[in-house]
Amino acid sequence: MVPDVNPQAFVQEKGSPDGAPRAALVAFALFALLGVVFSAVSTYDFVAHLDRQVHAITCSIVPGMGPRDAAGTSGCHAVLMSPYSSVFRSLTWGGIPIALPALGVFAFLFFRGLDLSLRRGIDRGETGFLIVAALLPVATSVIYFWISKVELGTVCTVCAGIYGASLGVLVAAIWAHIGAARGASTSSGQWPLYFLEGCALVLVPVMLYMVQKPPYPDTLTHKNELRHPEDRYGVMLKNKGTGSVPAIEVLDPLCPACKAFSQRLAASDLGRDLALQTVLFPLDKDCNWMVNESLHPGSCAVSEAVLCAGEKSSVVLEWAFAHQPELLAAGALGQDQVYALLKQEFPALGTCLGLPLVRTRLNRSLRWVVSNSLPVLTPQLFVRNRKIPDEDTDLGLDFVLARTLEGDGSTRGEVRR
């Protein structure tokens, strides 16, 4: 005898007869759309820099609201300029921004969410795919959040939006899956097709980006060589770099761009091939006659401290990088305030700071810059006495370094002659 079973009751017990809750699918699509917006903003900011110029970037949890970061002081800027913002940097100028495939992934998730929310009777085969697909941005977000916190020491607001959207799509996918009808799934066989659609949404924009992106002008690495690279004045700090390729960086210890550049160089695999020497070039009118206004007040005093430190100059330099805001604030009040901070942190330098010998040495550092007729800006990098163009010291660093380290400094592959 066949038991008297109410099929409707059975389905109710195991899941909705209409399939996954529409609210969950709509939520999934909305979170995916949020991810599209944030990753599009990030992609836009990255791609704008392919013109090798400086641009203000979005750094707001509500894109379009709040001021854009033009000074390069935000976490968004630090992350954008870090080696982690793109991949294949050595192969193509700037690399492929990680936000671009992210845009494709979120677009795909949005498409899936929208497609499913317009239908009825969505089964667990469909929602299971949503969960699996949502795991990709979640895993990437976890990795990038860790890199941000541990390697870069900052979190960018736009990235936080992407992390949130990733988590949102996963939660919504699980919610949809729990509410979806159980039983024989008719859609599991379509996963390969969905996978291919996802791949297309990621790969097509990436390929278009690669085809459209500007080629690197080959002429740029063939000009601006140092006229007098020799260290006649004994002012170069020789305590950085473990490689064998001679390189000279010109920097100001209180220049935020120099700090970021130094970090990028340290994080770059190619940077480890350099035998790096440093020439101090403080953009502070206290000692630098080439600037009418102090761009980084206090940097003359800090530079003296770096020179006074001798073999431990890198310790003082790293400390100065880490305390730039305090030192700049003190510098705005006067050089004595900076001396006081330096003496407090490095008491042994008290017998050297401000004395004629170190001031003369710092002056010779500036004169080295004059003898080479360098532009009045920092940072600058010279590899084998050949200048890495200033525009290539951020996103293009790995690409240009790779070409320069190949031997003759000429660029190959992605060039325009």
Place this chain on the structure above:
Amino acid sequence: MRLDKLHFLLALGTLLGVALPATLWTRASATRLTESLNKVSDVATASAANEGYCSGNLKQILRRVLTSCGLIQGGGSRGCQPLQARQMAAMSGGDFNSLFAPLAQRAAIVQFDQDKADLDEAAMGLLEKTFADQRGASYFLVVSRASPEGSVEHNRDLSRHRADAVLEHIKGKFNDPELEQEVGLLWLGEEFAQLDQEFCQWKRSRTEGACTTADLNRSAFIAWIDCRL
């Protein structure tokens, strides 16, 4: 789920929605890059200082001191003797001194005892401080003198020894590899461009007691010259 026309329309629309902006943004960057490559950089180039006081006359004298007295050309003789100084200046002593008036904040007067060419502590301190304050200057001028007591010949030698004492102290203290190209010596003895009372207001190594013109001229006038030749 049945894959129908809606599915593929949505897929195509999404693909266009992603590909189009990526293409437009990238092409816009490429266009801006092309435009920027034709622009000339407006960043200043590092250079030595060239202050407003670098008049034609001052530069001419400086150039003559540096060339005639064996500095720029690296000749063996160093320093200009009084006769040469008078010839190269081709002007009165008062006019010669007034050329240096704009250097009041950059110059100092290192004073000596009568008939002596030894630097005392204060003189060494002032010399080191002044030399360390090079900034963007390219040339360090030492103009030594003697007060009128004694013979002309003796005072020529005395002022030369005073200039040499200044140079030797700088050499020993600063170990500057470019010293030969930087320092110009001019010894005037008592014959030309004696300093008048106005220079008592300038930075001097002896600030105690009265300041007489005799005291002022037992000296070496030192200054970094912020001029490019």
